Amino acid sequence: MKKYVYLFQEGRADMKALLGGKGANLAEMTNIGLPVPTGMTITTEACNAYYQAGGKLPDGLSDEIKQNLAIVEEKSGKKLGNLADPLLVSVRSGAMFSMPGMMDTILNLGLNEQTVESVAKITGSQVFAYDSYRRFIQMFSDVVLEIPKYEFEHILASHKEKQGVKYDQELTEESLRAIIEDYQQLVWDKTGKPFPEEPLKQLFMAIEAVFRSWNNDRAIVYRNLNKISHDLGTAVNIQTMVFGNRGDTSGTGVAFTRNPSTGENVLYGEYLTNAQGEDVVAGIRTPQPIAKLADEMPEIYKQFAAIARQLESHYKNMQDIEFTVEQGTLYILQTRNGKRTAAAAVKVAYDMVDSGLIDKKDALLLVEPNQLDQLLHRGIDDSVKLDVIATGLPASPGAASGQVVFDADEAEKWAKNGSQVLLVRNETTPDDIHGIVAAQGVLTSRGGMTSHAAVVARGMGKPCVCGCDAIRIDYAKKEFTVGNTTVAQGDIISIDGATGRVIVGAVPMREPTLSSEYLTVLEWADSFKKLTVRANADTPEDALKAREFGAQGIGLTRTEHMFMGQDRLPYVQQMILAETLDERQAALDHLLPMQEGDFYGILKAMDGYPVTIRLLDPPLHEFLPSLEELLVETTELRVRGNNPALLEEKSQLLKKVRSLQEFNPMLGHRGCRLGLTYPEIYDMQMKAIFQAVARLVKEGYTVIPEIEIPLPIDVKEMRFFIERMAVLADEVKQAAGVDFSYTAGSMIELPRAALLADEIAEVAEFFSFGTNDLTQTTLGFSRDDAEGKFLSQYIQHKIFKESPFIALDREGVGKLMKIAVAGGRKTRPNMTIGICGEHGGEPSSVEFCHEIGLDYVSCSPYRVPVARLAAAQAAISTGENIGTR
Ligand code: ADP
Ligand code: MG
Numbered sequence: 053m054k055k056y057v058y059l060f061q062e063g064r065a066d067m068k069a070l071l072g073g074k075g076a077n078l079a080e081m082t083n084i085g086l087p088v089p090t091g092m093t094i095t096t097e098a099c100n101a102y103y104q105a106g107g108k109l110p111d112g113l114s115d116e117i118k119q120n121l122a123i124v125e126e127k128s129g130k131k132l133g134n135l136a137d138p139l140l141v142s143v144r145s146g147a148m149f150s151m152p153g154m155m156d157t158i159l160n161l162g163l164n165e166q167t168v169e170s171v172a173k174i175t176g177s178q179v180f181a182y183d184s185y186r187r188f189i190q191m192f193s194d195v196v197l198e199i200p201k202y203e204f205e206h207i208l209a210s211h212k213e214k215q216g217v218k219y220d221q222e223l224t225e226e227s228l229r230a231i232i233e234d235y236q237q238l239v240w241d242k243t244g245k246p247f248p249e250e251p252l253k254q255l256f257m258a259i260e261a262v263f264r265s266w267n268n269d270r271a272i273v274y275r276n277l278n279k280i281s282h283d284l285g286t287a288v289n290i291q292t293m294v295f296g297n298r299g300d301t302s303g304t305g306v307a308f309t310r311n312p313s314t315g316e317n318v319l320y321g322e323y324l325t326n327a328q329g330e331d332v333v334a335g336i337r338t339p340q341p342i343a344k345l346a347d348e349m350p351e352i353y354k355q356f357a358a359i360a361r362q363l364e365s366h367y368k369n370m371q372d373i374e375f376t377v378e379q380g381t382l383y384i385l386q387t388r389n390g391k392r393t394a395a396a397a398v399k400v401a402y403d404m405v406d407s408g409l410i411d412k413k414d415a416l417l418l419v420e421p422n423q424l425d426q427l428l429h430r431g432i433d434d435s436v437k438l439d440v441i442a443t444g445l446p447a448s449p450g451a452a453s454g455q456v457v458f459d460a461d462e463a464e465k466w467a468k469n470g471s472q473v474l475l476v477r478n479e480t481t482p483d484d485i486h487g488i489v490a491a492q493g494v495l496t497s498r499g500g501m502t503s504h505a506a507v508v509a510r511g512m513g514k515p516c517v518c519g520c521d522a523i524r525i526d527y528a529k530k531e532f533t534v535g536n537t538t539v540a541q542g543d544i545i546s547i548d549g550a551t552g553r554v555i556v557g558a559v560p561m562r563e564p565t566l567s568s569e570y571l572t573v574l575e576w577a578d579s580f581k582k583l584t585v586r587a588n589a590d591t592p593e594d595a596l597k598a599r600e601f602g603a604q605g606i607g608l609t610r611t612e613h614m615f616m617g618q619d620r621l622p623y624v625q626q627m628i629l630a631e632t633l634d635e636r637q638a639a640l641d642h643l644l645p646m647q648e649g650d651f652y653g654i655l656k657a658m659d660g661y662p663v664t665i666r667l668l669d670p671p672l673h674e675f676l677p678s679l680e681e682l683l684v685e686t687t688e689l690r691v692r693g694n695n696p697a698l699l700e701e702k703s704q705l706l707k708k709v710r711s712l713q714e715f716n717p718m719l720g721h722r723g724c725r726l727g728l729t730y731p732e733i734y735d736m737q738m739k740a741i742f743q744a745v746a747r748l749v750k751e752g753y754t755v756i757p758e759i760e761i762p763l764p765i766d767v768k769e770m771r772f773f774i775e776r777m778a779v780l781a782d783e784v785k786q787a788a789g790v791d792f793s794y795t796a797g798s799m800i801e802l803p804r805a806a807l808l809a810d811e812i813a814e815v816a817e818f819f820s821f822g823t824n825d826l827t828q829t830t831l832g833f834s835r836d837d838a839e840g841k842f843l844s845q846y847i848q849h850k851i852f853k854e855s856p857f858i859a860l861d862r863e864g865v866g867k868l869m870k871i872a873v874a875g876g877r878k879t880r881p882n883m884t885i886g887i888c889g890e891h892g893g894e895p896s897s898v899e900f901c902h903e904i905g906l907d908y909v910s911c912s913p914y915r916v917p918v919a920r921l922a923a924a925q926a927a928i929s930t931g932e933n934i935g936t937r
């Protein structure tokens with residue numbers, strides 16, 4: 053028969069799946085000799101068996117519980133329900149992952165009308181006994197009988213008022229007795245039965261309530277939110293009570309072994325004298341800082357500090373410890389790894405290596421890569437009171453204040469005049485890029501974490517709050533409203549991209565500071581990682597930023613952003629509207645020197661490192677005004693009839709825009725399909741690259757240009773471009789009188805390209821996975837449609853654990869990637885292969901890239917530190933780094 057019950061002395065810390073986190077740690081602490089009140093744990097498997105049996109205890113469990121209870125009773129020298137010396141226990145839930153607030157703990161179980169008098173006699177305190185009893189009735193009724201807490205609180209409050217006191221612990225014996233009677237009456241009224249008096253019955257009812265609580269609504273919501281599996285089950289801990297409510301030499305508290313917000317190596321926490329259980333967190337009285345314990349109970353403080361040290365060295369991690377003092381004796385009731393801010397995580401990791409407690413590998417595993425992002429951005433100084441009017445999605449970290457502007461052109465204009473602006477829109481499109489560039493941050497009322505605004509803002513390292521549907525924007529009136537608040541254009545608001553908060557007015561900010569600990573920890577990461585980390589950057593400024601954050605190259609330069617600036621757009625439009633090759637060439641001639649300047653700047657900024665430049669990718673209509681806009685304009689012009697020339701011009705434009713309209717732009721005329729139709733556009737870009745390279749080589753820089761073709765599907769297609777590239781390179785070399793080298797490669801972003809990678813590698817010298825498009829085309833999901841309409845269903849039905857646009861879909865997209873890696877390396881064993889989609893900065897995707905043997909990941913500059921750490925963790929946890937430094 054399966055063993056369902058473990059005494060604390062039978063368990064270990066690594067049995068979290070079976071005993072839950074709390075139970076496993078209670079067992080571990082018992083076995084290293086800490087003062088843990090004795091007890092036992094009913095396993096998570098018992099919980100699952102309870103559900104399999106249709107909501108009753110599985111065969112044999114009740115006997116097993118009674119047998120183990122007998123051992124606990126023997127150890128404690130007390131017996132449940134025994135009038136001479138009654139055992140009281142707590143019943144505590146505890147799953148493998150901590151699920152805060154899931155089920156409240158029941159304390160003082162075993163009390164009834166008889167045992168309460170025994171306790172009073174033994175302790176010599178009627179007040180203590182009645183206080184414990186009324187707490188028990190309240191907790192048990194709330195958790196097991198499901199009678200709302202407030203009904204009890206109401207009774208308690210009325211008696212405090214009657215007696216004329218403020219605090220619970222001031223209540224007299226008489227008041228407490230009266231409260232108990234009112235509580236019992238309430239239970240009668242609500243359940244039609246008396247409060248259960250038989251201690252063993254109380255225990256079994258409590259155990260079943262814990263099992264049931266695994267599937268209550270808030271538990272299910274919490275697990276969905278945190279991606280915790282629903283079939284883990286919860287364990288139940290039954291533990292001998294110790295009492296913090298036995299007067300002034302008793303108390304209860306919670307402390308971290310280090311400061312969880314700064315990482316400083318000092319005990320950090322709070323305690324309350326003469327209090328029990330959750331009084332500390334419940335905020336009934338204001339707790340004392342833990343440092344005060346050193347004055348009030350110096351011996352206890354010393355002992356606790358020593359145990360805190362011991363637990364840290366034992367777990368090799370910062371701990372969060374719950375303790376209780378009963379009449380001068382210290383007991384430890386819980387320990388777990390403490391949650392901490394990014395700054396604290398880095399400092400703790402560094403300090404623990406410094407003091408010799410852990411090695412560098414362990415230290416790197418103590419920092420959550422995603423957290424690092426926080427450190428690179430400004431944040432709101434939370435010590436001041438904030439007027440938060442709405443909360444959206446925390447789409448891009450950092451905080452900003454500025455004047456509200458509702459239009460990208462306007463944002464650009466205001467910024468030119470020296471204003472700090474925040475761009476506020478329902479959503480953004482590629483047309484708004486210049487507005488985002490000009491703004492301090494972006495706020496949208498629609499769209500998710502991977503909406504256009506979010507992706508672009510993250511790329512630029514600007515704060516962004518998305519999908520804030522509480523705000524109603526009226527573009528015509530140039531204002532937005534939230535509830536009763538109206539914010540007009542020009543009013544100042546602040547956004548916090550780390551939490552999604554929208555705040556009225558300006559707020560004080562904290563500047564980011566990169567501590568020396570931070571820099572050192574990332575150097576350690578570099579010494580273990582196998583992947584190179586590059587950045588996606590479109591400007592020299594971004595490239596320099598990326599270098600500063602530790603990027604060793606650029607994995608993607610998107611040239612389309614260079615076409616958007618106000619000095620270029622007219623020529624780009626002229627190029628698109630050209631009727632003849634000559635006309636188009638004339639426009640391209642204007643663009644050539646500008647593009648050359650762009651490439652010159654980026655290649656120079658990345659001196660010594662490779663730079664992958666992608667040729668033009670988006671469909672051409674993105675550079676023209678929208679159809680709706682033109683329809684309105686031409687209609688107005690026609691009605692007014694006063695400017696036939698302009699009407700003619702706009703009508704031509706409208707015709708062109710109509711002809712460029714596509715049913716499905718994502719699968720339409722874009723990528724190298726444009727290059728096939730208009731080779732002269734790609735020729736111009738290649739020539740611009742080579743001329744920039746030639747100049748830089750002459751100036752003595754080390755440039756490593758990698759020219760990348762977007763969206764190819766076939767080797768013949770690649771050949772077409774690569775042959776032209778060779779001709780152009782030779783022409784530029786001749787003209788400039790200088791030699792240089794470059795490589796040419798393919799983005800792999802369509803399934804066909806992945807499948808035929810072995811053939812494509814005959815001419816392509818490198819591959820880069822564009823996993824944004826590869827995910828769309830493998831799944832057949834257009835991202836914006838999926839996120840807006842049906843992706844949530846896929847998460848709900850557990851088809852995907854997480855959005856495949858955030859964490860790489862390893863089974864599907866990943867399989868194509870493996871095929872492409874194998875194919876590419878079969879033909880060209882040493883070919884460089886990387887990834888440049890958003891996934892390149894997401895830790896679990898980085899791990900996958902490490903596993904399938906990519907050479908690099910590339911991500912937005914602000915994600916570079918995240919990727920460096922994630923790459924190191926991937927290398928460490930697969931053990932491949934053994935032997936490195
Ligand atoms: P949570 O998961 O909400 O932290 P716990 O099971 O840790 O719930 O219980 C909350 C508090 O109840 C503990 O911090 C402790 O103060 C108190 N508690 C639990 N078990 C006992 C016990 N055996 N003796 C005294 N206090 C206890
Ligand atoms: Mg709880």
Ligand code: MG
Pocket residue numbers: 374386
């Ligand atoms: Mg706890």
